[in-house]
Amino acid sequence: MVYNINMNILQEFDTISAISTPIATGGVGVIRISGDKSFEIAEKISDKKNFKHNYITHGWILDGEKKVDEVLILPFKSPKSYTGEDVIEIHCHGGVNIVKKILELTLLNGARHAERGEFTKRAFLNKKMDLSQAEAVADLIHSKTKDFVITSAKNLSGVLGNKIVEIRKNIFEVLSRIVAGIDFPEDVKEPEYDYLISEFKKSIDEIDEILKGADTSNILRQGVSVAIVGRPNVGKSSLFNTLLNIDRAIVTDIAGTTRDVLKETLDFGIPVTLVDTAGIRESEDVSKVEEIGIEYSKQSLDEADLVLFLYDASEGITKEDTDIWELVKDKKNIRIANKSDIAKCETDDLKISTKTKQGIDELKTKIKNIVCDVNPETLEFSTNIRQQNCLRDARASLMIALDGAERKELQDMISIDVKSALLALDELTGEVITDDILNNIFDNFCIGK
Ligand SMILES: Nc1nc2c(ncn2[C@@H]2O[C@H](COP(=O)(O)OP(=O)(O)O)[C@@H](O)[C@H]2O)c(=O)[nH]1
Ligand SMILES: [Mg+2]
CATH class of the missing domain: 3.40.50.300 (P-loop containing nucleotide triphosphate hydrolases)
Incomplete structure (x- = not known):
């Protein structure tokens, strides 16, 4: 299935639940529920009713009459939540069997066990973040160094996504002018070829600027191997x-x-x-x-x-x-x-x-x-292989469009490559994305994220 987020395809989502903290002994354990039935499920398995939205509630988780654990319940009302849906977080004592028991109760009362990264996938599909931000979440979690945490946080705040949006805006403006010239030749003059050339060059330069950090990004994410022999x-x-x-x-x-x-x-x-x-x-x-x-x-x-x-x-x-x-x-x-x-x-x-x-x-x-002849601090944001491929595709299409403009090709023809460039950028931010790519990305997450 191809999602075109712009078309606002309505997604029907069931309610999912998972343990969001490591399954180990610790201070607190968190069980997260997301979807329409979250509040109802939390009411069924606790001694509390009618949660005050976005306020912490103190209570007990109950299995029938039996007390399971004393907890804090955090009810986030849609759209003000991580996933954009109704979300309940239950903060219990961090014992392996406590979190498992509470998860079981949520499942028995109408939730489905979440898949890897499903909460973040929903956050993306509900437009709480773009794909580069969702990928930054995975980078943050898996980061092997302190420096990469900082770079990933920049991506999470949308630095890469915003850059792409800017480039896209420019290319879209060019395309609009070409199309207007084609569709209304009487009223709108087709844009000058010099204008096209300079705009294409500008966008190519901007893409090159982003790709400059590609090798550093890859090294920061994957690291290097040093063998003692x-x-x-x-x-x-x-x-x-x-x-x-x-x-x-x-x-x-x-x-x-x-x-x-x-x-x-x-x-x-x-x-x-x-x-x-x-x-x-x-x-x-x-x-x-x-x-x-x-x-x-x-x-x-x-x-x-x-x-x-x-x-x-x-x-x-x-x-x-x-x-x-x-x-x-x-x-x-x-x-x-x-x-x-x-x-x-x-x-x-x-x-x-x-x-x-x-x-x-x-x-x-x-x-x-x-x-380590790279300086992580100089990196404004990171890119991953998938994003780099999208950028290279966009660049390749712009190069063909540039060549066409230099040879004063029919603007109708040039517009085809401009559209391809836009599509590649939309794939990067996830505006247009296939199921396969999405699943591939979210498979790298842990359950509960
Ligand atoms: N004197 C001395 N002995 C060392 C040094 N490094 C390792 N050894 C000793 O050399 C032996 C072999 O060490 P090991 O690290 O197991 O060597 P490997 O087989 O190359 O892994 C051990 O008895 C170590 O204590 C060192 O810098 N000085
Ligand atoms: Mg040895």
Whole structure:
């Protein structure tokens, strides 16, 4: 189904309900209900009636006669709610079985369990936010760094959406003038080709300006992968733990201890996923499990954006190290001599010790300089791959229109590409959208959001 939000297709929605907080023990738990029947359901399962709109009500959730929990009930009257519909939020004590029980009561009394992101999807379909804002909600929730939270909040406040609306307005104005010239040739003069050329160029420039931040946006969202690679016992897991500041990986002096690939994400301004790998070696003693680990290591090495090539300074560079270096040398890398507390080795490589922490700060700075050469603070807003594709489609159509205007093509023909550009921008903000795209977007949300 294609939604054209402008056409105000009437949506029939049932009442949905879900646990909106993590299902874990905590201070409070929130169950959210949205739809026409929300108030009625809340009345059925509580000792309160006739909620005063937009005021907090204190009461009890009841299962028949039995008290379930003492709660706060927040009744939001449509359209003043997150979804734009009647919404009830029940704030109960944050116990796993309490929230589950209250959810069950809402379901038994007429609600349907919400799908992933269904509350936000309704907020979008009810025009409480455009699609770029709905996507910003997902970005905020999934953000792996503090900086990206700030960028996503800018999108949530509508910065990207507003930019697109501005560009769209310009293009629409041009289209209107072309169409008027075609439809009423007696009364309205068709616009000058010079005017078309300058307007198309202006819009293309504005789109390019937005796309400039695309790579930074992608890195801020997805982050980069940094793999620690070396032969067994050089201190890879020790370095992994040191950089994470926790004892995550097992460290022993037995070669082949690490067999699985361990991954943890650090906030370096951008998300840096640090990967600890099994030591790469070829030996008769290698067990089946370690062999699989070594295969994984090679795979992590291939996928990494940066490789930390580690060797043991107290033993110098061995034949095994050289073999591994052959696998690493064509990738972005940092060569690191570990255990420099027990060895004096002459080398230009970075000397560190995970024991004394010598060189660790320097290593962090080096990593940052190599993988994080973006400044998140300069980003006015972010774009995601879907939005970037819409912008590129709009740009491509405008380029064809520009070419047509330069060749003084019939304006009727030019208008076709101008319309395509508008459509691509409408897809970005969700003015025109298909079911597939919508489902794809909201599948990335959690239940209850
Ligand atoms: N002296 C010294 N020993 C270290 C250092 N880093 C790691 N080790 C020791 O080297 C051994 C192997 O460490 P581990 O991190 O498990 O190495 P991996 O096999 O490369 O993961 C352990 O006994 C560690 O305590 C260091 O900087 N100095
Ligand atoms: Mg290890």
